Amino acid sequence: MSAPTSWTLADGRELLFFDLPGHTPAPVPDRRPLPPRDPEPSELRFDRTTGQWVIIAAQRQDRTYKPPAEACPLCPGPTGLTSEVPATDYDVVVFENRFPSLAGEGNGVAGPPEADGFVAAPGVGRCEVICFSADHTGSFADLPTAHAxxxxxxxxxxxxxxxxxxxxxxxxxxxxxGEEIGVTLAHPHGQIYGYPYLTPRTAAMLAQARDHRIAHGTNLFADLLAAELADGARIVAQTEMFTAFVPFAARWPVEVHLYPNRLVHNLTELTDAELDDFAAIYRDLLGRFDRLYDAPLPYMAALHQYRDDGEQGDGYFHVELMSIKRSATKLKYLAASESAMDAFIADVTPESVAARLRAL
Amino acid sequence: MSAPTSWTLADGRELLFFDLPGHTPAPVPDRRPLPPRDPEPSELRFDRTTGQWVIIAAQRQDRTYKPPAEACPLCPGPTGLTSEVPATDYDVVVFENRFPSLAGEGNGVAGPPEADGFVAAPGVGRCEVICFSADHTGSFADLPTAHAxxxxxxxxxxxxxxxxxxxxxxxxxxxxxGEEIGVTLAHPHGQIYGYPYLTPRTAAMLAQARDHRIAHGTNLFADLLAAELADGARIVAQTEMFTAFVPFAARWPVEVHLYPNRLVHNLTELTDAELDDFAAIYRDLLGRFDRLYDAPLPYMAALHQYRDDGEQGDGYFHVELMSIKRSATKLKYLAASESAMDAFIADVTPESVAARLRAL
Structure with missing residues (x-):
């Protein structure tokens, strides 16, 4: 596929147009009187009780909050005065978040700090918005195949x-x-974060995978995928190159993990054929989600990606899809057991959820 | 104080009355036709990707959900036909949860399983409900001192x-x-869980404390308390025996930690004078919470307690209070960064929250 077209927004942020074959972006100047960006919008603070970094991004309190559809900042803005995307139309765009939790370049923070006491570091990194489509009312599951x-x-x-x-x-x-998980812009979009540290959950998973490799000589995630395939009770969907299943110890009322059938660390290692297959099964899963309760399902989709190097080499690219909707009318809330103790309590068996999703 | 009065509910569950001086409980027989309890209501499953146990409690889907006030199962039920508390009145009661996530006796699961593959274990343990008051409309912050x-x-x-x-x-x-965090019964109450395993967050905190002791020879939490007192910018309230502060790396829009000024592992090690002081400052903090936005604040209160033994001996009893309310009208949701990656992003500085709570 061809390289994206780059554009610059009024406050200096980068905007990238990704186009379907035969389409050419036609951006116009962004004429909005945007305030200059804060060069250091956040800081990292180290929590010694958990050994984890926390991002303190205090300037985000005033970020755009549930604007009416006619003021949607993600719809195309042909005048250059109304939108984050100054153009008459687009297929897929990516741009830096106007209210970033992480921004700027600098040193990451690999692991705990050497110093004692209260330790903070600049919140360097990157926060991007990706608009899946110019259509304000669609969803990822509705995208045509080539668009997905x-x-x-x-x-x-x-x-x-x-x-x-x-x-x-x-x-x-x-x-x-979904509004149920706090989404403040209805326009179909995702986000891309470049963290300056290994997130706590990723670090925990890599530690498990390292221990597994030392004990067994094999990759933890590959072994889990093989075990799920051998068991079969929690498989949701399969293609030639991908497998989707509800994990044995699912935490969420609806939870599906999607793995490529061979170990890769991130999207850049997949072949074109695998990327085609990935787009198809990913969209298929989200379609099942929306059919589960005959209504758009609030969900979170998380692409777990790793570097292909020593510390992260035990990682296995996969997607974790989660929803807090435990019935057509009820939500699962993360209250004190989950939020304060990380002790998750699931209200449904993984096998029953897999059977329902498989049948849809 | 005197020992509680024990009573037995229709399905065999235990109910305990705790009484103010001069009060005597007057329970009546529980005449509800309750179905027999499931002796194995849940199972634990081990998640190999995180090294954590997850509770699968599938029978809880039908638990009581936002009943009207006149059908509240926590209000006194003098007929023995309408309530979990068959009595004309009570001060404080504790009883086993009718829809428990954990129940029964058996072996706990200390650490990861030895076996490979998919490992499950019985969900033994205890889930109790504690009603703070017979008054349906009150809150902990409203309780008289002796009642708290x-x-x-x-x-x-x-x-x-x-x-x-x-x-x-x-x-x-x-x-x-608060309904905002999924509370389905408005009557002022809390819960008490007896977990058959060390919860993941507690295990992580104890690992940090052990490493700190090995490196410094001191208790991590005692050192953090001393550092917060020396800094002062995040102190919210103090008594002779307790200190409350917003932690340096707070994760939640409103977060306050309450520590006794001397190291104890759990409530049983506090003196009567310390318990008096604890009740007073705990209630004071919850009152500040409700004054923050001039409305009842949705919150989670988590008492971190430890055994006084080797593995848990580095623990330091404290309370963590958290709210997801980031302004008078907006909630902080735990979306993909927090829920999928444990990467918390705070929208306010801990110092500004501490200053506001201190002034109330």
Whole structure:
């Protein structure tokens, strides 16, 4: 696929157009009187009780909050005065978040600090928005095949680009969908974070995988995938190159993990054929989600990606899809057991959820 | 204080009355035709990708969900036909949850399983409900001093009782308050869990404390408390025996930690004078919470308690109070960065929150 077209927004942020074959972007100047960006919008603080970094991004309190559809900042803005995307139309665009939790370049923070006491560090990194489509009312599951594939291509481009930048340890492509989980912009979009540290959950998973490799000589995730395939009770969907299942110890009322059938670390290692297959099964899964309760399902989609190097080499690219909707009318809330103790309590058996999703 | 009065509910569950001086409970027979309890209501499953146990409690889907006030199962039920508390009145009661996530006796699961593959274990343990008051419309912050102290006494009693039971590794007293975090019963109440394993967050905190002790020879939490006192910018309230502060790396829009000024492991090690002081400052903090936005604040209150033994000996009893309310009208949702990657992003500085709470 061809390289994206780059554009610059009024406050200096980068905007990238990814186009379907035969389409050419036609951006116009962004004429909005945007305030200059804060060069240091956040800081990292180290929590000694958990050994984890926390991002303190206090300037985001005033970020755009549930604007009416006619003021949507993600719809095309042909006048250059109304939107984050100054153009008459687009297929897929990616741009830096106007209210970033992480921004700028610098050193990442690999692991705990050497100093004692209260330790903070600049919140360097990258926060991007990816608009899946110019259509305000659609969803990822509704995208035509070639369009879904274009989103995957954009994710892959951003992964390669951000992983190459100094200070970025981890690239996280994700989608939050639904007001029930706090989404403040209805327009179909996702986000891409370049974290300056290995996130706590990723670090925990890599530690498990390292221990597994030392004990068994094999890859933890590959072994889990093989075990799920051998068991079969929690398989949701399969293609030639991908497998989707509800994990044995699912935490969420609806939870599906999607693995490529061979070990890769991130999207950049997949072949074109695998990327085609990935776009198709990913979209298929999200379609099942929406049919589960005959209504758009609020969900989170998390692409777990790793570097192909020593510390992260035990990682296995996969997607974790999660929803808090435990019935057509009820939500699962993360209250004190989950939020304060990380002790998850699931209300449904993984096998029953897999059977329902498989049948849809 | 005197020992509680024990009563038995129609399905065999235990109910305990804790009374203010001069009060005597007057229970009546529980005449509800309750179905027999499931002796194995849940199972634990081990998640190899994180090294954590997950509770699968599938029978809880039908638990009581936002009943009208006149059908509240926590209000006194003098007929023995309408309530979990068959009595004309009560001060504080504790009873086993009718829809428990953990129940029964057996072996706990200390650490990861030895076996490979998919490993499950019985969900033994204990889930209790504690009603703070017979008044349906009150809150903990509204309780008279002696009544708040009685709740603390009940927590202490349950902690001692449950810690002595085989298979229970950790006793967690907590309160979820507010529909915004999924509370389905408005009546002022908390819960008490006896987990058959060390919860993941507690295990992580104890690992940090152990490393700190090995490196510095001192207690991590005591050093953090001393550092917060020396800094002062995040102190919210102090008494002779307790200190409350917003932690340096707070994760939540409103987060306050309450520590006794001397190291104890759990409520059973506090003196009567300390328990008096604890009840007073705890209630004071919850009152500040409700004054923050001039409305009842949705919150989670988590009592971090430890055994006084080798593995848990580095623990330091404290309370973590958290709210997801980031302004008078907006909630902080745990979306993909937090839920999928444990990477927390705070929208406010801990110092500004501490200053506001201190001034209230």
């Amino acid at each position: 594939r274009l989103v995957v291509q954009a994710w892959r481009h951003r992964t390669a680009d951000l992983l190459a930048r100094p200070g970025i340890e981890q690239v996280f492509c994700f989608e939050n969908r | 102290r009685l709740v603390v006494q009940a927590w202490r009693h349950r902690t001692a009782d449950l810690l002595a039971r085989p298979g229970i590794e950790q006793v967690f007293c907590f309160e979820n308050r």
